Amino acid sequence: MQISASTVSLTVDDVAASQRFFTTHLGYTEQAAAEGFASLSRDDAAMDIVLLARGTEVLPADQRDRHASGVILAFTTTGIELEEKRLGAEGVEITMPLREEPWGERLFQVTDPNGVIVQFVEWVTPAGPQSA
Template identity: 25%
Template sequence: MKKLVLIALTLTICSVNAQTPKKMKLNAGIVTEKIKETKEFYTTVLDFGVTFENDFYLLLHTPDKSAQLSFLLPNHPSQKPIFQSPFNGKGAYLTIEVENVDDIYEKLKSKGVKIEIELRDEPWGDRHFAIVDPNGIGIDLVKYTEPTE
């Protein structure tokens, strides 16, 4: 009987694991009327590339193509209601982990990009600074380091 229960339990675990995706890819999206300004900001300030775009949708990728971010015009007739309301400019942020935060900080300052949080070290281990995109989204550019405490 114990052997039968063990076999059933093993089959159940294998079945659950077989249904769980092994790989997931996240693509965050923002609904905004500022598609043009957003494209300009991410491609010139952060060196993102354009993966795809049409008249109502913009899909960007990080310089190393490891992550994507999308933008969608509000109230587009091709989209269902849950994807039509525009972002209100509050309550969202992005964190971009980089290896060379000091270099990027200097590069953006030299381009005249407004720095919202100056480059600094945090006791919990972040060396970072922050900027804001055209939609009001805070972007934290960070290099993770060892905590000082």
């Protein structure tokens, strides 16, 4: 098997609001759209995103009314301080400010208009020895 692309599908209440968020602030472009549906992509290695309106019949019956929750859409990036500043300057609420974990993960989070958590991660070498 060869995987040619990766896509995450998120069920949201307001497709247009999430679509605007991802295209305005995160550099995604619309690939296709219809009532209750949008397919977004980027030219780099980021995964594609499909947004589906809650209740859409293409979803399995037991999933139609579920909202994308408990999901963190994480992007590994460089220049994380600049990204946090850029997004803040664009009016995006930083819902978890930049922090560094002991295992070498630097991260911050924003939340889209439908409550989808978007996390930005940059990996650094941990300062001290790590215990197993």
